[in-house]
Amino acid sequence: MPVVGSEPSWAVAKATVPRPAASRGRFLAGARTPGLSGRNSLDHMLVALTIAVSVAALALAAWCGHAAYRDQPTKDWHFIGMAVVTVLALVQLVVGIVQLARGEEPADGSVIFVSYLIGAFAAVPAAGFLSLAERTRWGSATVSAGAVVLAVLEVRLYDIWGG
């Protein structure tokens, strides 16, 4: 049973708490328990998705930030970009729930894990929706901020899953 939320914040957790070598053993667990080979591939997929969503979110943030800098509102191509990022986050949400259904336990607990997955899925669409009503550079700036929020949530998700 993991100690739920023992760390003060994500920044503190990253800075001061070294990853315990044997507590989760994400990359070693498969080797120790050869019967659970399926777990390993989905587990790697979740980590890969977390990295992919983070990179995509930062790219979207830079893109929309550039639009805001050039005094432009969000356009069709930006919304396609938001859709791509959102689909990635949705896949991550599904894979995460499948992992829970298979009996995997996130280091910080399932409730926090699912909350962050839902938040990550909703962040960019919500900001995009707001930018529909604000056809100025500030709509672009809001989407950019939403993408940054998503990237931060991904960093937290990585810690919540892996400990």
Place this chain on the structure above:
Amino acid sequence: METGTGAAASTDGRPAGRTRLVQGPGLLLVWLYGVMSVGAVSRTAFEISTKFDRAPLAYTLSGVAAVVYVFITYTLVRGGETARKVALVCCAGELVGVLTVGTWTVVEPSAFPDATVWSGFGWGYLFIPVLLPVTGMLWLRRSRRG
């Protein structure tokens, strides 16, 4: 949800010509306040319902922060001169709260077995908690009517 933007919409159609606060930089501000509201409310709900005894002071202060964020978000979305003034006062109170709690957590960390939203001036939230009320007050002063 109001339709239309800019001067044309504010001269007619708007009930009593309510000053619109969610426009331009105000949208970014409302978005950040909304994110902080969701974050603080869900975090506090989880902490108080599962482990309140561990750090009652910290979780209560997070709850105060959550209420402040939700209320400011509401006043910004609602708009109008009264809401603008109320939001201005709340932002000032929020800034005092962040500075007080932030200093308190730095000076006397032993009083906080777990972090609050405003611990260390909100550094767990990229210092957004200490920056938001300042930008909020600047925006609310600028959008005064007339």
